[in-house]
Amino acid sequence: MHVIPAVALEHVDFGYAPGRRVLEDVSLEVREGEFVAIAGPNGGGKTTLVRIVLGLERPASGTALLYGEPAHRFSRRRTLGYLAQRAELGGDAPATVREVVAAGRLACAGLVGPLRRRDRELVAEAIARVGLEEVADAPLRTLSGGMQQRAFIAKALAGEPSVLVLDEPTTGVDVESQESLAALLDRLHSELGVTILYVSHEFGAVERFVQRLVLVRRGIVFDGPPRELPHVWHDPSHAHA
């Protein structure tokens, strides 16, 4: 019996400009319910890789599938949660934490009319999960960078995704919050079976939770359990093959 993987990239090539490949011959399969850390040097192509996975970019050659469907035409998008790298408020919006997190219910709750009670409860729950209850109605701009980041993490969680992609969610977040985010993701993963792709330089915090570490540097240069990572690569910013 062959189970359809959540994510399947096959021989993917990609470049933003013709003639300059950012990713070359990348193949990656992530089964439903896996918790995978993606690491690699700056410019290695991590963000590009997850954007291809989510169907935001299309491979120049090769295929990108989500649950067996072409990623850019995936039919169950509301099950996807994405926190972009350096997420920040679009424009000059004076949004509060609650308004930001509520935006995460948009795809599930529909576009028209106010949020129903159940959706508002889920928003409050997501805010509590990242420990921002006390500032829930404060404008995001008045919070520290790390707290803003946590608001965006809550936004991604509020949609109750079954595939969650976080691109460097802990940049600017203190060690304590990194640990609590890691523990939270571990719970989502083990209790709800959420498939998680976690892009980070500092994968130290998630190292003990993930089954798999993928190192990206134009191609996939390592893919396996974190403990099997060759010693020279242990700090991924030093991944000079």
Add this chain to the structure above:
Amino acid sequence: MLELEFMRLALAAGAIVGVLAPAVGFFLVQRRQSLIGDGIGHVAFAGVAAGILLDVSPVLTALVAAVLGGVAIEALRSRGGTAGDQALALVFYTGIAAGVVLVSSAGALDVGLFQYLFGSILTVTRGDLLLIAILGAIGLATIGLLYRALAGAIVDEEGARVAGVPIERLNVTVAVLAAVTVALSMRVVGILLVAALMVLPVIAAGRVAWSMRSTLLLSMAIGLGSALAGLTISYYADLPPGGTIVLVAAGSFAVLAAARPLRAPA
């Protein structure tokens, strides 16, 4: 002042536009697209010129031109890979150049044109008011129904896109709303000042508001207040209404900027 029919019509038209313009402008300002109203206004100018040339209602042709211009700006921005301000510049200057050429071939570089450039709220008829009321109500209802979606798309466009929210359609909705607002506001403050009425109340509200929702509601109140106060002042002081309304809106910004920002109710 209220015993005069033309002032009653002017106040009613001013009130509707005063509420609608900042409500639509809110979404433009939050996306740092404050100048889109201006760009659409310039295309609307070409529309007015075409109306004069073809001898059909310039408001109608302006409406059509504004909608086409708004959608074109949005399409250039999202699909062409053109940066937002470049898309704007392209449409902006094409509009005004086409307007100038059309107007001069209609031989209409005269007073008739002035009323579209600077507004002519005192000549609003019952028929005009009906059109403003109907389109204004449709615009406000659209914003009321889609507020959460439009605001959510501003908060995190990419995240919403991944989750399958129809971002393109929401963006086009904002563009069409902006175009309709420009065409309606033209009679009240004139093409040259339309964008001011969409933007100034919003940035004034932004000085004291504590959330997106409060910014939106406050800006609508400021827009309404500016329109009514501006018209009243212009009536008694014998000043041009459009300019006076916009100066009142600018004044409210100065006052609120000086006020200490309110905090969220604890």
